[in-house]
Amino acid sequence: MEYGKIGTYRLVAEPFHVDFSGSLFLGVLGNHLLNCAGFHAKERGFGMASLNESNYTWVLSRLVVEMERMPKEFEEFTVDTWIENVYRLFTDRNFAVCDASGTPIGYARSIWAMINMDTRKPADLLLMNDGHIMDYIESEKPCPIEKFxxxxxxxxxxxxxxxxxxxxxxxxxxxxxxxxVEHVLDLFPLDTYRTQYIRRFEVAYIAEGHVGDTLLFYKESCGDGVYDIEIRRAPEADGKEETLCRFRIYFSNK
Amino acid sequence: MEYGKIGTYRLVAEPFHVDFSGSLFLGVLGNHLLNCAGFHAKERGFGMASLNESNYTWVLSRLVVEMERMPKEFEEFTVDTWIENVYRLFTDRNFAVCDASGTPIGYARSIWAMINMDTRKPADLLLMNDGHIMDYIESEKPCPIEKFxxxxxxxxxxxxxxxxxxxxxxxxxxxxxxxxVEHVLDLFPLDTYRTQYIRRFEVAYIAEGHVGDTLLFYKESCGDGVYDIEIRRAPEADGKEETLCRFRIYFSNK
Known part of the structure; x- marks a missing residue:
């Protein structure tokens, strides 16, 4: 194998990607994680580009990020990513975010499905490309955060x-x-982020939003700095609201 | 000199940084340009970090971007940046955006001032750091786009x-x-971007917006696909609206 099971990518917290406190925006970290997932898959022959050719694509279903702290402005950090498990319809991909010395400052878990772009139906990952993805399962590397x-x-x-x-x-x-993610974090006043940080962030992507949609943001406090948020598509005529995604955010005191 | 007058930076159009048509978002390009300006200045000893130590900072006053086309998803491109001129209170910094073969696909011009962070007063660039910045003036490289x-x-x-x-x-x-930039582009319906692209984009930054501000977006069509936009801060009590920045956008048919 040209590439090992774990992909490691070097990043830096750019000035316009940090918040008022100099900490990387969580949305930007999410963007980095998804990019690293893409690099890892592409390098190993199961990336978007090769899938798209055969009319398949990866769809992100769940993402949970748990950070001890966020990278600060100009800080160099790395993202490790690897496939923990492959099932028939889903694969578990994990991430470790490490500081420049290699010490983990956070972890993430994600679940992905592969779908046919015409039918939008899920593909069997164990059959796709002769199950090639299974050559890369890394079950030893720890990802010490709770599942979804x-x-x-x-x-x-x-x-x-x-x-x-x-x-x-x-x-x-x-x-x-x-x-x-960005819109959900913007539901909280800036003052929240002065005294608190997001220790854990979960999102379940359920349906896709489109051009022309109006999004409705529903929010509920669960106590102890935990909030659940649901984004729905506003109905067009007399239709029903449709759930697009759900978030759970765990704030902790700084 | 360890570094030449022109800094060249390699970039790639990431998947989450392109719009529905697969073209790099103009806001993301702007972010890249400002980062490259920062790299160039830092490498040559007049970057934010060294200035901040002495209590000074760069402030962007004007930016104009003119693109033949935007980089497409996954496309590699480079940004060249250089100082065209240094005046007492302002410096002109130019940019060229080139495709992977080195052919320019667009240019940008910017004007920056340096201010004292306490007094917010401009500094004399010809005196700052023994006028070191003037060692890097590059007046030969063309930047064939109109000024502001x-x-x-x-x-x-x-x-x-x-x-x-x-x-x-x-x-x-x-x-x-x-x-x-992002908010201004969002004033136009997505359909606009189906048939048109932004050939030229100008912004004049006049005052700074803050936490707690409410922004008012004023728009005016100048005909021929040209729009002027002004962002103002809503007055708090019976105060006046204050202009924060002004934009001129030139759309062309695709």
């Missing part, structure tokens, strides 16, 4: 109505998964 | 009221100059 929660809002309040705009839309015509 | 226009709106309409949020604010506590 089941997020279910009981009595949420609609706190924002937001029509999708040009900069929200990605090359697939969907709302960019990183933009949802 | 004087943007003056005569009868604009307020088309958006926008309260500043967490992700708008940079490490200095100001609205991120790249975010203004």
């Amino acid at each position: 929660s089941r997020i279910k809002l009981s009595n949420p309040e609609c706190v924002r109505t937001y029509p999708v705009v040009y900069s929200d839309i990605d090359v697939n015509g969907h709302v960019n998964s990183v933009k949802y | 226009s004087r943007i003056k709106l005569s009868n604009p309409e307020c088309v958006r009221t926008y309260p500043v949020v967490y992700s708008d604010i940079d490490v200095n506590g100001h609205v991120n100059s790249v975010k203004y």
